[in-house]
Amino acid sequence: MDAFYASAEQAAKPSLRGKPVVVGGLGPRGVVATASYEARRFGVHSAMPMAQARRLAPNAAYLVPRFALYRSVSDQVMELLGRLSPLVEPLSLDEAFVDLEAGGTADDTASALEIGRQLREAIEAVTGLSGSVGLAGSKMLAKIASEEAKPDGIRLIAPGTEREHLAPMPVRTLPGVGPATADHLRRAGMTTVDDLAEAGEAELVRLLGKAHGASLHRMANGLDDRPVVAERDAKSVSVEDTFDMDLHDRVRVRTEVERLADRCVQRLRGAGRSGRTVVLKVRRYDFSTLTRSETLRGPTDDPAVVREAAARLLESVDTTGGVRLLGVGVTGLADFTQEDLFAQAAGERAAAVPPEDAAEARPQDDTGGHEGAAEREAGQQGRGNAEQLAARRWPAGHDVCHEVHGHGWVQGSGVGRVTVRFEEPGSPPGRVRTFRVDDPALRAAEPLPLVRDAPDYSSWPASRPKSRSGAGSPGAASSP
DNA sequence: TCTGGGGTCCTAAGTCGG
DNA sequence: TCTGCCGACTTAGGACCC
Numbered sequence: 001m002d003a004f005y006a007s008a009e010q011a012a013k014p015s016l017r018g019k020p021v022v023v024g025g026l027g028p029r030g031v032v033a034t035a036s037y038e039a040r041r042f043g044v045h046s047a048m049p050m051a052q053a054r055r056l057a058p059n060a061a062y063l064v065p066r067f068a069l070y071r072s073v074s075d076q077v078m079e080l081l082g083r084l085s086p087l088v089e090p091l092s093l094d095e096a097f098v099d100l101e102a103g104g105t106a107d108d109t110a111s112a113l114e115i116g117r118q119l120r121e122a123i124e125a126v127t128g129l130s131g132s133v134g135l136a137g138s139k140m141l142a143k144i145a146s147e148e149a150k151p152d153g154i155r156l157i158a159p160g161t162e163r164e165h166l167a168p169m170p171v172r173t174l175p176g177v178g179p180a181t182a183d184h185l186r187r188a189g190m191t192t193v194d195d196l197a198e199a200g201e202a203e204l205v206r207l208l209g210k211a212h213g214a215s216l217h218r219m220a221n222g223l224d225d226r227p228v229v230a231e232r233d234a235k236s237v238s239v240e241d242t243f244d245m246d247l248h249d250r251v252r253v254r255t256e257v258e259r260l261a262d263r264c265v266q267r268l269r270g271a272g273r274s275g276r277t278v279v280l281k282v283r284r285y286d287f288s289t290l291t292r293s294e295t296l297r298g299p300t301d302d303p304a305v306v307r308e309a310a311a312r313l314l315e316s317v318d319t320t321g322g323v324r325l326l327g328v329g330v331t332g333l334a335d336f337t338q339e340d341l342f343a344q345a346a347g348e349r350a351a352a353v354p355p356e357d358a359a360e361a362r363p364q365d366d367t368g369g370h371e372g373a374a375e376r377e378a379g380q381q382g383r384g385n386a387e388q389l390a391a392r393r394w395p396a397g398h399d400v401c402h403e404v405h406g407h408g409w410v411q412g413s414g415v416g417r418v419t420v421r422f423e424e425p426g427s428p429p430g431r432v433r434t435f436r437v438d439d440p441a442l443r444a445a446e447p448l449p450l451v452r453d454a455p456d457y458s459s460w461p462a463s464r465p466k467s468r469s470g471a472g473s474p475g476a477a478s479s480p
Numbered sequence: 481t482c483t484g485g486g487g488t489c490c491t492a493a494g495t496c497g498g
Numbered sequence: 499t500c501t502g503c504c505g506a507c508t509t510a511g512g513a514c515c516c
Binding site: 024025027028029030031032033047048049050051052176209210211212234235236237238239240241242287325327329 | 481482483484485486487488489490491
Binding site: 033046047091092093094095175176177178179180181212277289290291292293294295 | 507508509510511512513514515516
């Protein structure tokens with residue numbers, strides 16, 4: 001999907017269409033998750049610190065991510081992909097590999113292109129958003145093709161042309177080559193994929209190690225036989241928080257570690273899993289990051305056990321100077337717990353904890369990320385002010401409903417006021433009104449579907465529904 | 481106002497048991 | 499019984515991806 005989060009927000013908020021939109025964490029340490037193509041023209045891109053984005057594009061709309069909305073759109077897209085093949089490998093909410101051959105939906109370039117065209121049409125019709133399609137004989141090349149297709153396009157790398165296609169591209173194009181590896185290669189005089197192919201496997205292994213070197217050499221030669229894997233079990237579960245201000249109080253640090261351990265176990269249990277190794281992550285004031293881990297005798301999903309392991313690990317970490325981020329994770333996942341080993345000890349420990357500390361008693365904290373951390377920091381230290389409370393109750397970009405004015409979204413809040421724009425996906429750009437933050441006529445609302453009365457694709461691809469006007473050719477598909 | 485959150489994979493060193 | 503080797507496992511860190 002193209003600029004997925006930002007595009008979804010533009011589809012949901014007609015007044016933002018054609019305007020720069022930036023989605024990400026809005027706290028002092030937030031980063032950009034997605035920038036719309038309009039915002040990219042100002043130089044804003046994902047992973048950029050939000051403060052820098054605001055300097056580059058001060059007039060863009062800045063919104064908090066709404067994962068519930070993105071997930072529902074993602075489900076719709078994945079459902080369409082599932083119609084093409086049983087082998088669909090999601091990479092994230094907005095990207096997936098599909099093995100068309102295994103699905104019997106395409107077996108040559110012509111049929112693949114036709115299916116790709118139909119898919120883009122279907123995605124646009126069902127979600128209102130544009131997606132790009134890359135077609136090739138391997139995952140690596142399909143991914144490269146889809147990058148080239150963006151935004152709102154389709155691209156095929158024909159069999160037999162792989163090497164010549166890749167040769168002039170920068171090494172960063174290949175999956176697995178990030179800033180560090182690229183720098184390493186550059187110092188060895190290699191900047192293009194062709195340089196890697198010419199260097200030979202032995203040289204790359206010498207430079208980058210066995211696994212990385214060998215796989216890079218194959219990739220550089222256009223060879224990639226990794227299969228599309230439909231279902232992959234998660235190998236770890238973790239939660240982490242970056243604090244708006246560094247934590248200095250050791251007691252506070254410990255409290256946060258225990259909270260994170262509880263949240264981690266909640267997620268673990270939600271997935272029906274247990275884990276054997278507990279990992280503590282600490283990012284210090286100077287951004288240096290260290291991890292400590294402890295392997296238990298058997299897998300557990302007991303909050304008290306994970307909490308205590310994490311607290312023990314914290315003992316071995318020097319936090320003087322301040323803590324910027326804390327994280328707790330569990331790896332070595334299993335589908336069972338070693339109750340015979342843990343039930344008794346954990347039971348004793350749980351009985352020793354005050355009931356309000358039990359995981360079940362925790363308030364839901366599913367907004368994810370540092371906003372939650374910011375609120376706790378402010379609240380716990382008694383520095384919570386009206387601004388933060390308003391931002392918490394009325395997050396920028398979230399849906400609201402007003403008794404008189406209907407559906408809208410929060411444009412901003414502050415000084416005891418919340419500003420709402422009243423519009424919804426199908427409506428023309430709406431009007432703005434301001435209310436008191438505690439106005440009883442105003443309440444939070446669920447996101448509305450981006451498309452109403454979408455055509456029925458339940459028998460696609462065997463037969464296509466009548467396309468709506470304008471969706472007939474890929475070039476005419478609209479890009480939000 | 482520098483630098484999120486949730487993951488995966490790889491490497492290397494140390495330990496331990498056979 | 500002593501020594502060496504090997505493999506498995508644990509731990510920490512780094513790189514990468516979306």
